[in-house]
Amino acid sequence: VILDLDHVGIALPSLKEGLATYKNQMGFEHIHTEEVPSEKVRVAVLLAGNTRVELLEPTSEGSPVSQFLRKRGGGIHHLAFKVEDVEAEVERLRMEGVELIEPAPRKGAQNSKVAFIHPRSTGGVLIELVERFVR
Numbered sequence: 001v002i003l004d005l006d007h008v009g010i011a012l013p014s015l016k017e018g019l020a021t022y023k024n025q026m027g028f029e030h031i032h033t034e035e036v037p038s039e040k041v042r043v044a045v046l047l048a049g050n051t052r053v054e055l056l057e058p059t060s061e062g063s064p065v066s067q068f069l070r071k072r073g074g075g076i077h078h079l080a081f082k083v084e085d086v087e088a089e090v091e092r093l094r095m096e097g098v099e100l101i102e103p104a105p106r107k108g109a110q111n112s113k114v115a116f117i118h119p120r121s122t123g124g125v126l127i128e129l130v131e132r133f134v135r
C-alpha cells in the first residue's frame, strides 16, 4: 500500500539560492543536506511543520535534474509517498501494469530505499516511493 505524502521534491539550479528563500526568507527548518550519487543530485531537506520539502540541485550535466531544469526551468520535480516495503510495492505496481523508471528500488537520501513511477503512468507527475528507516 502507498501511505502518506513523504515530501515534495523541488528542482532548482542552486541549493544556495533555494536555501536563501526557503530557509532564510520563508523560515522552513533546514535539517539535512546530502549528496545522492545514484541520482546525481545534492539534496537539502527542510521542514514546514511536519511537511517535508527536498530541494534538488544537480551535481552534473548528466543528472536527470539537469534535464528537467533545461526543459522546464525550476519547479516541482516529484511527489514522494511513504511505503512500508518498496520492493513489494514495486512488484505489486508492475503486476498492475504501472510503468516504473527502473526495474528495482535503489538507495535514496538518508539511507532510504526509493523507486520512481514514470510520469506517463500518472498524468505527468513523477512519483517517488520511499521506504524510510530514520526521519
Ligand code: CO
Residues within 6 Å of the ligand: 007, 009, 054, 078, 080, 128
Ligand atoms: Co525525493
